[in-house]
Amino acid sequence: MGQMRTNIPVPVLRRLPKYRSYIQELRLRGVEWISSQELAEALGLTSSTVRQDLSHVDVEGISKRGYKTEALAGVLGRELGGGRAWKAVVVGAGNLGCALATHREFHEQGFDIRGIFDASSRVVGKKVGAMVVRGMDELRRVVKGDAVDIGILAVPAASAQDAADQLVAAGIEGLLNMACSHIRVPAHVAVVDARILESLQELACLVYLARSKNGVEAKA
Amino acid sequence: MGQMRTNIPVPVLRRLPKYRSYIQELRLRGVEWISSQELAEALGLTSSTVRQDLSHVDVEGISKRGYKTEALAGVLGRELGGGRAWKAVVVGAGNLGCALATHREFHEQGFDIRGIFDASSRVVGKKVGAMVVRGMDELRRVVKGDAVDIGILAVPAASAQDAADQLVAAGIEGLLNMACSHIRVPAHVAVVDARILESLQELACLVYLARSKNGVEAKA
């Protein structure tokens, strides 16, 4: 089984997917070697940061040539996928929940969506890809029975805490919170906030900043 | 018009939405005052961090009582919304694109989706909420005509760069990239990666870490 390192600093961990997607692109273009300098330029980092980051990962570069893209792609895939298929369920069968439940890239990256659930009887029974939306009363059985690791929370902010409680009660170990809402869980459950709205707000701040730097007043 | 500060450190900026959603919840519960200590406990921070963070924002606490939730909610809303409606378009009318185009919370938080576009003639004309999917040939006219600020990129990784290029050519100033793919843009265009897959991977790492800490071997 692939070894996932557990001692990589979070900032590094967050950059690894960036490296991977860029390396993937390079491989498609037939590029076989890449230096820390080139990687840094492409991703907006310093070559120092790149070399430090890659030192956390089981790959060796070669002086004067850099890193082999094939080796990098392999090791980053193993590192990030954790070498295993993670099982997940989606709670909330609105537009976003359905989109996530059928998102191909999740499956390609080792996340296996085992079901989609919704509290509303109006959507229970609806087909979503190859799945059928089930009621929350079935959540526990599926999570326990399939040994599901992760719950993806795609419900409105107002029901996020309630849905989270049910997932935790069902025995889930990790929660991806798509809602823009603070949820509380016991210490043994990991939570990551997807922060879509927050990303949009960050972007708005950046645009605003860029405009004021250029002395341009806001449009309109 | 609301003043958005442009000199707030990024880590602080990223925590502000967390404060806001929690404060929002407190207000619904009728809580009028909150201390830095209580905020810190609820959000998993230190009271020191909370006070430092709030010092970047135009709000004053009162000794022995803390901060007024109403004042906090107001100032955080202004700070994050930027006091203006940002105009955005969505490119990519797959599940994710449609979900984002009709996402209520975006509108509530001051993001006005002015259109949804797709390169495939098979989906052009499809209804998405109150909108109709348009072809990429109309993108430029809409972006220029409506003075659209932001483009939301919800296309497959393989077409992300191409779609980004078209948005940039149309005159967009900021890009929210939902694809797990590295895109390059001119320096005057801001990009924020939504990192959904990455969040899921981070979560998997956390779950893995928690298990190994507890000496529990991976399930199955």
Place this chain on the structure above:
DNA sequence: TAGATTGTTAATCGATTAACAATC
């Protein structure tokens, strides 16, 4: 060989935390 590039150690920078006087 000479020059480029790695891996790693040391220096810098910035964020978080601790501490405490001011104040309600």
Place this chain on the structure above:
DNA sequence: TAGATTGTTAATCGATTAACAATC
């Protein structure tokens, strides 16, 4: 008043960057 809590300054911690010997 006495005690709690802010706002802010100083100390600590960790991440990023610079520098450079090793090496291809």
